[in-house]
Amino acid sequence: MSDLLKSTALKDGKRIVIKIGSALLVDAEQGAVHRKWLETLASDIADARARGQEIVVVTSGAIAVGRRYLDLPAGGLRLDEKQAAAACGNIRLAHAYQDVLGHHKITVAQILVTLEDSENRRRYINARNTIETLLKLGAVPLINENDSVATDEIRFGDNDRLAARVAAMISADTLVLFSDIDGLYTADPSKDKTAEFIPVVKTITPEIEAMAGGSASNVGSGGMTTKLAAAKIALNAGCRMVITKGERAHPVKALEEGAKATWFLPDATPKNARKQWISGSLKPVGRVMVDAGCVKALLAGKSLLPIGVKEVIGTFERGEAVQVIGPDGEIVARGLMAYGAEDAKKIVGVKSSDIEAMLGYQGRDVMIHRDDLVLDHD
Numbered sequence: 001m002s003d004l005l006k007s008t009a010l011k012d013g014k015r016i017v018i019k020i021g022s023a024l025l026v027d028a029e030q031g032a033v034h035r036k037w038l039e040t041l042a043s044d045i046a047d048a049r050a051r052g053q054e055i056v057v058v059t060s061g062a063i064a065v066g067r068r069y070l071d072l073p074a075g076g077l078r079l080d081e082k083q084a085a086a087a088c089g090n091i092r093l094a095h096a097y098q099d100v101l102g103h104h105k106i107t108v109a110q111i112l113v114t115l116e117d118s119e120n121r122r123r124y125i126n127a128r129n130t131i132e133t134l135l136k137l138g139a140v141p142l143i144n145e146n147d148s149v150a151t152d153e154i155r156f157g158d159n160d161r162l163a164a165r166v167a168a169m170i171s172a173d174t175l176v177l178f179s180d181i182d183g184l185y186t187a188d189p190s191k192d193k194t195a196e197f198i199p200v201v202k203t204i205t206p207e208i209e210a211m212a213g214g215s216a217s218n219v220g221s222g223g224m225t226t227k228l229a230a231a232k233i234a235l236n237a238g239c240r241m242v243i244t245k246g247e248r249a250h251p252v253k254a255l256e257e258g259a260k261a262t263w264f265l266p267d268a269t270p271k272n273a274r275k276q277w278i279s280g281s282l283k284p285v286g287r288v289m290v291d292a293g294c295v296k297a298l299l300a301g302k303s304l305l306p307i308g309v310k311e312v313i314g315t316f317e318r319g320e321a322v323q324v325i326g327p328d329g330e331i332v333a334r335g336l337m338a339y340g341a342e343d344a345k346k347i348v349g350v351k352s353s354d355i356e357a358m359l360g361y362q363g364r365d366v367m368i369h370r371d372d373l374v375l376d377h378d
């Protein structure tokens with residue numbers, strides 16, 4: 001593992017994804033973009049680029065900005081209102097970034113992505129190639145969720161996980177979450193005086209997850225829980241992640257100069273790109289229930305054979321991601337199915353040598369090949 005991944009110095013990053021939360025960028029009352037602050041961010045980005053660092057920005061705030069121009073009421077919005085607000089807000093956000101970065105002769109290019117784009121391998125690779133090309137051409141990719149076309153079931157809903165998926169997608173080495181909280185505490189510091197700050201996290205243990213439970217930040221869609229989910233995706237991809245307060249002027253510079261922050265550092269060699277993608281899949285489309293013998297075989301590094309399968313649940317095509325569930329109901333692994341749901345259901349419990357007789361064609365011997373399988377504790 002390279003030393004970079006042990007470092008808590010921002011200047012060591014070569015490819016950095018910066019996530020900007022809504023609360024930082026947009027005035028909650030007025031719905032106006034915090035222009036002065038954004039100018040200081042742009043100047044930091046220009047400095048980072050001048051040092052040779054590649055920067056990708058994942059921005060929130062489209063709904064917060066757009067609702068003002070559409071005169072939508074205060075308080076919670078319906079999904080269709082959010083979709084409309086995002087359509088109106090993304091264009092204004094992009095303008096604001098274009099203006100402030102334009103002063104530094106930096107070109108901005110906007111990409112709006114959906115959860116589906118990151119779950120479908122071909123679209124994932126396409127999005128990755130576009131971002132890579134933009135970086136090669138010297139632009140700053142500006143990314144947000146395409147809320148206008150995403151319904152609730154197929155939304156990330158928070159840009160913390162979206163930013164982590166993007167970081168993994170483009171093999172970034174650093175993910176910065178600028179937030180309204182300065183990092184992770186053992187308990188919610190606003191409620192518990194004994195809460196202690198945690199400067200470095202290497203593994204996201206159940207204890208760490210429990211800490212996040214009570215300390216959700218109240219602005220934007222992402223509380224501490226989505227930030228830890230983001231950290232898992234990032235660490236799995238071998239990307240370090242840092243949470244820090246972003247509201248001060250020149251937030252990137254402040255972080256470079258050692259501002260208070262929680263750094264999440266990967267402690268293992270990243271999985272290959274395909275396995276990373278599988279383990280980061282957020283919406284498996286089906287479940288394969290397996291017996292204890294099968295779990296044992298999987299843990300020993302074997303492929304998943306139809307004979308160890310008890311039941312196949314869900315509707316999916318060949319090549320889609322499913323969860324593998326053990327006899328106690330625990331998620332054992334995730335993987336890409338060698339058969340679509342219809343055929344997979346026909347070969348439940350069947351010996352591999354009998355697959356042809358059951359399906360009328362010679363398919364693969366396995367239901368999930370081990371190259372397409374990631375154990376949950378990998």
Ligand code: GLU
Nearest residue numbers: 060061062063158159221
């Ligand atoms: N995609 C949403 C927006 O631009 C923000 C999601 C979030 O707050 O993380 O308004």
